[in-house]
Amino acid sequence: MSPGTLPEPQICGLLAKRLRFHIVGAIIVALGVAxxxxxxxxxxxxxxxxxxxxxxxxxxxxxEMRKADIFQSTK
Structure with missing residues (x-):
């Protein structure tokens, strides 16, 4: 690698790696909220x-409610 060049980006497995991290985090947050x-x-x-x-x-x-005339049918 020569100076001034960028490293190769990770293409294979990037989504799976990020999803694994975020799913674990979401489960931990959900359990905490529950x-x-x-x-x-x-x-x-x-x-x-x-x-x-x-x-x-x-x-x-x-x-007490009957004495206060709240009910119309129990007079």
């Missing part, structure tokens, strides 16, 4: 619903 959603959103939401329904009295809520 894990952060599960532990940052889904689990706290499930816990909040469980805490709410643990002590929830639907008949008490119904009676």
């Amino acid at each position: 894990a952060s959603y599960k532990f940052g959103v889904a689990e706290p939401r499930k816990k909040a619903y469980a805490d709410f329904y643990r002590n929830h009295d639907s008949m008490k809520d119904f009676e």
Whole structure:
């Protein structure tokens, strides 16, 4: 190779090499996003619903709404 000349470009296997790199990166990013959603959103939401329904009295809520005249059919 003489000074001032560029090296031969890689032609064979370039797409496969780049795809392998990007697919692995995409899988890692997707798993990270899925894990952060599960532990940052889904689990706290499930816990909040469980805490709410643990002590929830639907008949008490119904009676409060009936007394406030929210329902037209229960007067």
